[in-house]
Amino acid sequence: MPEYAGLHISQNTVRAALVRTGGKQMEILDTFSAGYPDAGSLAGVLRECAQRFAGHQAEWLVGTPVLEFSVRHLSFPFKNRRAIASALPFEMESALPYSAEEMETSFITLASSKEETKVLACAARKNRMAFYKTALKEAGIEARFITPDAAALIHFYRRALVKAGGREPVPSIVASVEGAEMSLCFAGAEGYFDIHSAAASEHEIQRFAAAVGIAPEKYYIGGEGSGNIDLHLPPSPEQWKLRLGATFAGIAEPENLMVPVGLAMMGDEYTEELAFPCGEGRKMKIGSSHRFAAVGAACFAVLAFGFLLYRNYALQNTYEALTGQIAAIYTTAVPGSRAVKPMLQMKQRLAIEEKKIRRAGLAGGGRIDLLWALKRLSETLPEGLALEVEEITYDEEGITLKGRTDKFESVTRIKELYSIADPFKNAEVTDSHASADGKKVSFKLRMQL
Numbered sequence: 001m002p003e004y005a006g007l008h009i010s011q012n013t014v015r016a017a018l019v020r021t022g023g024k025q026m027e028i029l030d031t032f033s034a035g036y037p038d039a040g041s042l043a044g045v046l047r048e049c050a051q052r053f054a055g056h057q058a059e060w061l062v063g064t065p066v067l068e069f070s071v072r073h074l075s076f077p078f079k080n081r082r083a084i085a086s087a088l089p090f091e092m093e094s095a096l097p098y099s100a101e102e103m104e105t106s107f108i109t110l111a112s113s114k115e116e117t118k119v120l121a122c123a124a125r126k127n128r129m130a131f132y133k134t135a136l137k138e139a140g141i142e143a144r145f146i147t148p149d150a151a152a153l154i155h156f157y158r159r160a161l162v163k164a165g166g167r168e169p170v171p172s173i174v175a176s177v178e179g180a181e182m183s184l185c186f187a188g189a190e191g192y193f194d195i196h197s198a199a200a201s202e203h204e205i206q207r208f209a210a211a212v213g214i215a216p217e218k219y220y221i222g223g224e225g226s227g228n229i230d231l232h233l234p235p236s237p238e239q240w241k242l243r244l245g246a247t248f249a250g251i252a253e254p255e256n257l258m259v260p261v262g263l264a265m266m267g268d269e270y271t272e273e274l275a276f277p278c279g280e281g282r283k284m285k286i287g288s289s290h291r292f293a294a295v296g297a298a299c300f301a302v303l304a305f306g307f308l309l310y311r312n313y314a315l316q317n318t319y320e321a322l323t324g325q326i327a328a329i330y331t332t333a334v335p336g337s338r339a340v341k342p343m344l345q346m347k348q349r350l351a352i353e354e355k356k357i358r359r360a361g362l363a364g365g366g367r368i369d370l371l372w373a374l375k376r377l378s379e380t381l382p383e384g385l386a387l388e389v390e391e392i393t394y395d396e397e398g399i400t401l402k403g404r405t406d407k408f409e410s411v412t413r414i415k416e417l418y419s420i421a422d423p424f425k426n427a428e429v430t431d432s433h434a435s436a437d438g439k440k441v442s443f444k445l446r447m448q449l
Contacts, residue, residue: 003029003058006263007049007141008149009132010178011065012036014045017251017260018053021268026160028251028261029056039131046139060141061263062278063149064132066183066197070096070123071148073194074107075116077347081109084119087344092123104129108151108273110192120194122148122274133278144267145275149176150195152262153185159265160254161220161240164247170217173209176258177223183259186212202231210420222255355396368423368449370394377401380421385410388440398424398448404440408432411443418447425449 001022008015016032032052036045074091076084088107089100096103104126107119129146136143153174162169174185177200184196184205194212198204209216219233220240241255248254254261266275329346355368373394381387387410391402405411411432418427424447432443 002268003056004264004267005053005056005058005060006152006257006260006265006267007046007060007062007143008152008259008263009042009046009062009064010149011067011181013178014042014049015178015257015260016049016053017257017264018056018058019261019264021264025249026247026261026264027249028254028257031251031257031260043135043138046135046141050139050141059267060136060143061267062132062136062141062143062146063152063259063263064146065181066148066150066195068124068128069148071195072121072123073110073118074121075118077116077344079112079117084117087341088121089123092121096123098125102126104276106147106272106274106276111190120274122151124276129276136278143278145272145277147263147266147275148195149259150183150185150197151274152259152266153183153195154187154193154262155265155269155271156258156262157185157187157220160244160247160261164243171214172218172220173205173216174220174258175205175222175226175229177221177225177229179225182223182225182229184208186214186216188214200225200228202229205229205231207416207420222258224256226255373399373423373449376421376423377418380417381414382417385413387414390442398446400430401445401447402443403445404435404442406440408441411441411445415445418445423449 001020003018003020006017006019013033013035017028018030020027020029030053032049034045034048036042070092072092072095074088076087076091078084084107085105088105089103092103092105093100102125103123105121105123107121109117109119111118132146153176157172157174158169161167161172161174169187169189171189172187174187176183180200182198182200182204184198186192186194186196186208192214196208196211198208205219205221218235219231220235221229221231221237222241226237237255241253244254248261251257374392377399386406388404389401390404391400393400393402405414411429415427415429418424427445427447430444430446432441434440435442
């Protein structure tokens with residue numbers, strides 16, 4: 001039966017679980033946990049972990065902190081994975097402060113129709129991926145891929161909490177708490193999900209739920225630090241943690257190994273979604289008892305491939321004609337522009353124009369004009385929370401508010417309220433300091449539309 005080593009590298013700790021799959025139960029054969037004080041000592045701790053599992057021919061899957069990645073929800077007007085993978089770096093480049101040449105990208109499909117494909121996209125700096133790959137290589141670990149640690153939680157949820165328990169998926173939040181940090185995953189009933197990283201607190205879990213915009217029905221809070229989260233919401237920890245005992249054999253308390261076990265499940269499913277390859281990995285071998293079937297399958301594949309070539313040749317002329325017409329429409333609608341990917345470019349152009357209309361308060365999916373934003377700024381603040389507005393700057397990307405309040409705690413409260421208020425996507429305090437007389441706190445708040 002196959003064995004997988006799920007390796008979780010957090011900011012100061014390395015955790016791993018050796019998992020055997022293929023039977024009625026998944027078996028956790030062994031675990032490893034050790035801290036590392038700085039980046040230079042990471043390879044040494046990874047070497048200890050590799051030696052701990054040295055007696056097993058396990059495949060390694062690695063999860064690193066979500067903070068190492070930039071995550072965005074995107075949509076594309078086509079389904080083909082290769083086309084999406086090709087367009088993804090340029091889409092992410094427009095949202096990130098570094099170029100496509102400096103990043104590696106991956107994605108997972110959330111929903112697909114004839115009109116569009118919705119994905120959760122992920123980008124990582126190449127130099128950070130190189131750092132982890134070098135540390136793994138120095139430790140003698142040949143990993144298949146690196147992925148955001150929170151991405152493993154969706155696989156743990158679907159396989160260990162839903163499929164193994166024979167339950168229907170419902171909107172849920174899954175969190176793994178390790179020390180002062182936690183990895184968060186929202187799993188929707190229709191395949192939608194999101195990932196996040198935050199300080200370990202009940203407030204951050206509720207804030208993440210509010211940001212997703214879909215009310216979760218269940219909360220699964222695990223990890224070695226989960227006892228510090230006092231969240232009395234269904235299901236109770238006793239219920240779902242006891243159910244895990246029927247799914248896993250071997251090491252007790254699998255709820256404390258959600259990320260490493262979820263990584264092992266990703267390996268067992270052989271998924272490429274949200275995965276950043278580390279190398280060629282192990283190649284699958286075909287046993288002698290399956291050779292005849294493999295030869296037959298190869299012959300069928302050759303015939304099918306020949307048919308596809310003929311069909312594609314017949315459709316090529318039609319496709320070229322359609323492409324020419326689409327390019328002509330785009331160059332007519334946007335004079336002086338070069339049509340590289342006309343359909344995608346047209347969609348992007350329409351999105352820009354729609355945002356301009358919304359900024360004018362005329363139409364669109366939701367108002368983001370200045371008058372509406374000022375109204376929401378006023379409505380969001382509760383009575384008793386002091387705020388003196390000195391200056392408001394409105395631009396294409398958001399609003400900058402300069403003001404004064406009574407104390408630093410009030411600045412934090414104002415930021416939290418505006419972070420989850422429509423039409424603002426988030427809010428960040430760019431400056432805060434006590435006034436000259438010490439009686440007020442001046443601050444500057446940037447809210448993205």
